[in-house]
Amino acid sequence: MNLGSLPTQRFDAVILDLDNTLVDSQEALVAAFGSWAREYRISPDQLTGRAGWRTRDIVDAAIEKPRRAEALALIDELELTTTEGITAIPGAVEALSALHEVAAVATSSRRPVALARLAAAGLEPPRVMVSGEDVERGKPEPDAFLLAARRLDADPARCLVVEDAPAGVEAAHRAGMSALALTTSTPSADLDAEAVVTDLSEVSFTVGRDGVSITAPGFQLRSEA
Template sequence: MSSRLGVFDAVIFDFDGTLADSHAAMMRSYVRWAEEYGVDLSQARMYTGRPSEAVARALVTDGRAEEAGLRLDALEVSDTDGVVALPGSLDALSALDDGRRAIATSCTMALVVARMDAAGLPLPAVVVAREQYAHGKPAPDPFLVAAQRLGVDPARCLVAEDAPAGVAGAHAAGCRVLGVLTSHTADELGADWHVGSLAEVSFAVTADGVAVSLA
């Protein structure tokens, strides 16, 4: 028996870890970057879901943080080998029209476009990338911008997220949050609902909005 989460005006998806698995490609880039800048990435997991410049500011302490953030972006854009769609992501995106779906990501626009293409996923009309907001997750900015561009109230949006920073940002924006357990536990995420993947979720456009149910 399915469990209905509610009806929402729109669904805002995180990208990495929610719609696609880019972990192997990301780690190859991080390993090379760490070698180039002499940083220790043993604590990198705590930065999951945050922009490259935030990672660089935290780990590069010799005055080269800005340069390091740009270099990390460049390495990631150039390596999309093995980036694949996660279960249910294509169906989720295909179930919604462009007025009901968006992506809000810590990736740059170049990176999300490259990874979406590699994963074979359709790019929504509304993609809010790192260049388009002032403060990254866990700030609410990415989700507020996405809701504004969709023309909907953030409180009427469902956000799908896999990282604690993203869940915190979505809650701060007033959204309800569906946590995807690809890299963190439910306790770590603290979302309103949790699933293993989007394959466990049904999205149906109705006259009232997007009806979202768990299988």
């Protein structure tokens, strides 16, 4: 666990990714995209490095233009119906409960898929949700996080993003935000975030008069020499 300097900072809002950040959807994602890839004879190599991308952008990168509409419709159907085994990431319930009105979800998934996965995991969606179809550009562009900040009426410089994918961490930094990364889907060495933890169970959020603070049970911030 490495919280860096985050325990010394205060934030106006916390913007969380969905897949493998709030919900463990890795098996569902692999199953849905595996079926889709076989249908269109797409090799696994063509999907490598796409973690955090919007579904539409994955389709555009892998499918020729004349077939993109049908390919997008199929993967939408597969993602909507492949929800078995989706569970809440450890600590997700507590994080959303603690953050409440200052939390948002910003996901590359389309809204119906995001809502289906939250429901499958037994999580209530927060007041503010930004999904893949809400923005012109997907991660690693900053659009989703900037839109979430606007909807929360928060200064981007005082927002913390919680992510699991390199594209999401990059998007957070492009938005001028700090990033807390989880190693639920990506090795820590590939996550260039201000802080890295295993999952949300390793941190606690507290909303106070001066903003949101983040701590880790049993963790002491090392003083600078």
